[in-house]
Amino acid sequence: MHCTSRETARVLASLGTLGLALALYANSLAGDFVFDDHSAIQVNPDVRTNTPLSSVFKNDFWGLPLSHAESHKSYRPLTVLSFRLNHHLHGLWAPGFHAVNVAAHAGVCVLFFWACLGLGASLAPSLSASLLFASHPIHTEAVANIVGRSELFAAIFFLLALISYQRAGRKDTTTPSAWIFLTVALSAVSLLCKEQGVTVLGLCLVLEAKNFLLKPEKIVPVQSKNRISWTGHLLRSSVVLSAIAALLFIRIYLIGRGTPTFVDSDNPAAFSPHWKTRFLTYSYLCALNVWLLLLPSQLCHDWSMGSIPLVESVADYRILASLSLLAVTLTSCTLLARRVISHKRVRDCGWTELSRSFHAINSQGNKNLNNNNTLTVQKLTLFPTNTKKRPSNLLEWKRWGLRSKSSVLLLVSLSWVVIPFLPASNLFFPVGFVVAERVLYLPSMGFCLLVALSINSFRTKTRKNHAAIAVSLLVLVFSAKTVSRNSEWGTSRGIVTAALKTFPGNAKLHMSMGNILAQQGDRRCEMFYRNAIRLRPNYASAWTNLGLVLVNTDRPKEAEEAYRTALALKPDHLNGNTNMGHLCRLQGRWEEARRYFTSALARRPNLPTLHYFLGVASEEIGTQRDIEE
Structure with missing residues (x-):
């Protein structure tokens, strides 16, 4: 089969993108299990093959039943299945888990390149966008952190669904309905990997609008009643809207009526009683996420515990960031939309002039008419009469059409940034984080395409290499980071x-460092626990862990004070009750030990160790009573 130079260039671009993605993340293969990997993989019973396979589809991402009061309702069974397969093949060998993530990211980068081409972008901006995406530092959490696999797998099926929908809209497609239903199926699979996956259907609606705007205008004589055919666009849009409703209904049905349970430290704005504070803070967080895409210099895996103070007043200088984002977005959308609409205003030609042109050409036996007696604008070269920059010849028309096409692609790119970010925006429901770099994995695709298209728009005959140099510099800087x-x-x-270098005032980070040092037997852990308490005096977990350090360093009286402080702050604290129970057990205070173990069991009734120690305490109490009698 003959391969054209154009096809060869595309294949080489794909291979280059693939190679860059693999090279940049090769050093992550030596990584260990970190952060949420412990909860989602190391101690998650659903990852182990000795648990029933059906539990993967009954529990949430962290192994808790979806009906459990503490479940985060994160239903991602396909991602958990991949963890389970990893564990089946090589146990808890971290490099094996990391290898899947790196390969998945590389695959996403290649699919993204082909998706950009499918949107109508030329080779240069498509390659630029995929290289920027492959190297963007914001993706390190999704790729180097194993639990980020949910983002990667969701992105794979997100892009496959998008490419399938692009195929459905092509003129040479003989079975568009099959591609539409394949799109819906792939979006459902993406949803089962990560909640954001379903947003691909929203982007498909944007593509439908794009296809209509870039579709060659069909002008008909005045006598015709059906001037423009909307049937295909409406039918596809109806199917997509129905699919969105159906998938959301199924997901709500699967996770139950309950809502995720979070604490105020996870998302402080959600717990604010003032709507103004919530609105101002969420607006600022949107601007902050955009800033992280623009300048990913200060990254952090945990933005909780007051890392970002609430925006409580319009006098807060940070409101300027929100206003700037709003101004830039509205201005860009307005300018781009005006350019597209001016291109679309065929009716301004005047139906009288059009009718005369139609009859004149028809009388000459012109073959430009189609089966529906419809004449295309491109063949008539008719343009809006009230447009100041109206093309005067065929070459100018081509350039004018290309400018309109680039404007539509820029609007699609903006939509690609916004739509996948909506589930994490707090607009529809509060989420369990302040900022999470991993959720920017899908929105960053639109951002990278937007940047690539913008840079490419400055490319001229005299400045052909300037765009390539600019993209190369960005890729180099991103790659190093x-x-x-x-x-x-x-x-x-x-x-x-x-x-800690980024957010030294984050109490949870001090707590995490204390835990790491405690596991290594480093007594400096006490200092970090006390730092966490100093920054957040009502931090019950920090008081509990400090108490454990005090017990292990033969300071039981101080340890008991720490435990009691923790339980005063949070009476149902699992570790607080468990550790206090052990302290009472070691001191022979069996009645108190039983009471604390019972309280702990109320939180985790299926924990075998708690049942054991409760039984020991009950047995000792019975023995003491027998002796007394």
Whole structure:
């Protein structure tokens, strides 16, 4: 089969993107289990093959039943299945888990390149966008952190669904309905990998609008009643809207009526009683996420515990960031929309002039008429009469059409940034984080395409290489940051140390460093626990862990005070009740020990160790009573 130079260039571009993605994340293969990997993989019973396979589809991402009061309702069974397969093949060998993530990211980069081409972007901006995406440092959390696989798998099926929908809209497609239903099926699979996956259907609606705007205008004589055919666009849009409603209904049905349970430290704005504070804070967080895409210099794996203070007043200088984002977005959308609409105003030609042109050409036996007696604008070369920049010849028409096409692609790119971010925006429901870099994995695709198209728009005959140089510099800077960030993600201590440099006032980070040092037997852990308490005096978990350090260093009286403080702050604290029960057990205070173990069991009734120690305490109480009698 003959391969054209155009096809060869596309294949080489795909291979280049693939190679860059693999090279940049090669150093993440040596990484360990860090951050949420412990909860989602190491101690998650659903990952192990000795648990029933059906439990994967009954429990949430963290192994808790969806009906459990503490479940986060994150239903991602296909991602958990991939963890389970990893564990079946090589146990808890971290490099094997990391290899799947790196391969998945590389695959996403290649699919993204072909998706950009499918949108109508030329080779240069498509390649630029895919290289920027492959190297962007914001993706390190999704790739180097194993639990980020949910983002990667969702992105794979997101892009496959998008490409399938692009195929459905092509003129040479003989079975468009099959491609539409394949799109719906792939979006459902993406949803089962990560909640954001379903947003691909929203982007498909944008593509439908794009296809209509870029479709060659069909002008008909005045006598015709059906001037423009909307049937195909309406039918496809109706199917997509129905699919969105059906998938959301099924998901709500699967996770139950309950809502996720979060604490105020996860998302402080959600717990604010003032709507103005919530609105101002969420607006600022949107601007902050855009800033992270623009300048990913200060990254952090945990933005909770007051890392970002609430925006409580319009006098807060940070409101300027929100207003700037709003102004830039509205201005860009307005300018681009005006350019597209001016291109679309065929009716301004005047139906009288059109009718005369139609009859004149028809009388000459012109073959430009189609079966529906419809004449295309491109063949008549008719343009809006009230447009100041109206093309005067065929070459100008071509350039004018290309400018309109680039405007539509820029609007699609903006939509690609916004739509996948909506589930994390707090617009429809509060989420369990302030900022999470991993959720920017899908929106960053639109961002990278937007940047690539913008840079390419400045490309001229005299400045052909300027765009390539600009993209190359960005890729080099991004690549250096990505490789450096991967090394920080290699160990728990490395990622927390880096985070403390970014947010030294984050109590949870001090707590995490204390836990790491405690596991290593380093007594400096006490200092970090006390730092966490100093920054957040009502931090019950920090008081509990401090108490454990005090017990292990033969300071039982101080330990008991720490435990009692923790339980005063949170009476149902699992570790607080468990540790206090053990302290009472070691001191022979069996009645108190039983009471604390019972309280702990109320939180985790299926924990075998708690049942054991409760039985020991009950047995000792019975023995003491027998002796007394």
